[in-house]
Amino acid sequence: MFFTSQQRETIEALSELIIPTTDTPGAITAGVPEFIELIVVEWYDTDDRERFMRGLTEVDERTQALAGVVFAQSGVETQAEIVSALEVESRTTIASEEEAPSSFFQQFRGLVLSGYYSSEIGLREELLYQPIPGRFDGCVDVSEVTRSVSDGN
Amino acid sequence: MPKQERYDAIVVGSGITGGWAAKELTERGLRTLVLEAGRSIDPENDYVMTTQAWELPFRGRRDRIRQERERPIQRECYACDEWSEKFFVRDNENPYTTEDEKPFLWIRSRQVGGRSIV
Numbered sequence: 001m002f003f004t005s006q007q008r009e010t011i012e013a014l015s016e017l018i019i020p021t022t023d024t025p026g027a028i029t030a031g032v033p034e035f036i037e038l039i040v041v042e043w044y045d046t047d048d049r050e051r052f053m054r055g056l057t058e059v060d061e062r063t064q065a066l067a068g069v070v071f072a073q074s075g076v077e078t079q080a081e082i083v084s085a086l087e088v089e090s091r092t093t094i095a096s097e098e099e100a101p102s103s104f105f106q107q108f109r110g111l112v113l114s115g116y117y118s119s120e121i122g123l124r125e126e127l128l129y130q131p132i133p134g135r136f137d138g139c140v141d142v143s144e145v146t147r148s149v150s151d152g153n
Numbered sequence: 154m155p156k157q158e159r160y161d162a163i164v165v166g167s168g169i170t171g172g173w174a175a176k177e178l179t180e181r182g183l184r185t186l187v188l189e190a191g192r193s194i195d196p197e198n199d200y201v202m203t204t205q206a207w208e209l210p211f212r213g214r215r216d217r218i219r220q221e222r223e224r225p226i227q228r229e230c231y232a233c234d235e236w237s238e239k240f241f242v243r244d245n246e247n248p249y250t251t252e253d254e255k256p257f258l259w260i261r262s263r264q265v266g267g268r269s270i271v
Contacts, residue, residue, distance in 0.1 A: 038210065043217050118212035120205070131205075152206055 002041045009072035010060055011036055017079055018112045024126045027116055035115035036108075048107070055104020059086070123150055160186040168267020191263035194270060201236040209235045230260045232271040240264060240271045 003011070015027035015036065027033070040052050059082065063071040067078045074082075083105075090103040116122040123129040127150040140146070161183035164171045171187060178185045194200075206213045215235045220228045227233045227241040242261040251257045262268040 035212070039214075043211065043214065114212070118206045120207040123205075123207070 003037060006060070006070060006072070007056055008033065008037075010056055010070065013072040013079065014059065014083070014108060015112050015115075017083055018109055019116050025121045027112055030116050030119040030121040032112055032115040032119070035119070036111045039111060039115075051104060052107060055108065058104070117150070118152075123152055158186075160184050162186070163188065166190075166267055167265050168262075169269045171267065172269070189265050189267075191265060191267075193265045199239075204236055211235055226258060227260060229258055230271075233260075237271045 012028055012033045015032045019027040019030075019032070021029065040049055044052065060070045062085075063069065063074050063078060063082055066082065067074045071079060071082065086103075086105040090105040117127065126147075128147040129152060130149050131152055133149065133151055162174075162178045162185045164175045164178070164185060164187045167175075167187050167189040171189075175185050175187045210216070213235050215228070215233075215238070220233075220238070223243045223245050224233060224238065224241060226244045227238075230241070233241045240262050242263050247261065249259060260268065262271050264270055
């Protein structure tokens with residue numbers, strides 16, 4: 001196995017923080033951690049994989065320094081603080097559109113989003129999946145129950 | 154001694170060009186033989202357009218590392234995706250050469266219907 005159980009727990013906790021379980025299923029239920037593992041192990045090139053592993057280690061190291069425990073064991077407030085800091089830092093190193101994501105956080109968030117929104121749960125339960133949209137409504141009233149439509153792409 | 158058949162025309166390849174050639178030839182009454190190296194497509198089992206992204210291991214991103222090994226040329230074709238890759242030849246089993254300084258992307262799809270299938 002490529003990841004240690006601690007790394008796996010960090011991936012799960014971080015994924016679930018980015019897309020939490022609400023009235024729709026979160027990242028863990030949608031199988032995002034397994035998707036991330038597959039991409040990192042069997043799709044990434046060496047550079048991407050090294051950046052990912054470095055960033056993942058850093059998440060736990062920073063949480064240790066801040067709260068004395070690893071990320072998955074830390075409380076919601078600590079996790080939110082860590083992720084907020086990562087997000088803010090990632091904005092200062094934002095890559096041009098042609099380049100690959102330049103920070104671990106951008107990389108990770110991209111994996112969570114693409115993993116979630118290509119899953120059956122993400123497409124069918126969170127989004128309204130219409131692979132063949134039959135009609136186009138140019139002007140609709142948006143309410144709390146309005147769901148975003150996706151054709152899966 | 155195998156039975157010998159005589160044809161007025163032999164079309165090599167059943168893709169768009171070969172298919173049309175055979176149509177024109179037969180419509181003009183020529184006894185025509187079409188040769189195809191690939192298999193027949195079985196719609197019930199081979200069609201992929203109803204396969205959803207989540208049913209594919211890489212969700213449509215393609216198995217990048219395996220493709221680089223098996224289909225380094227075919228993968229340059231937009232249609233050689235995680236759905237339709239099986240309709241393209243494996244380059245590692247079907248090598249070809251070109252003149253120096255004259256590279257050629259030979260996109261090859263081997264079945265009845267040829268590249269029109271993809």
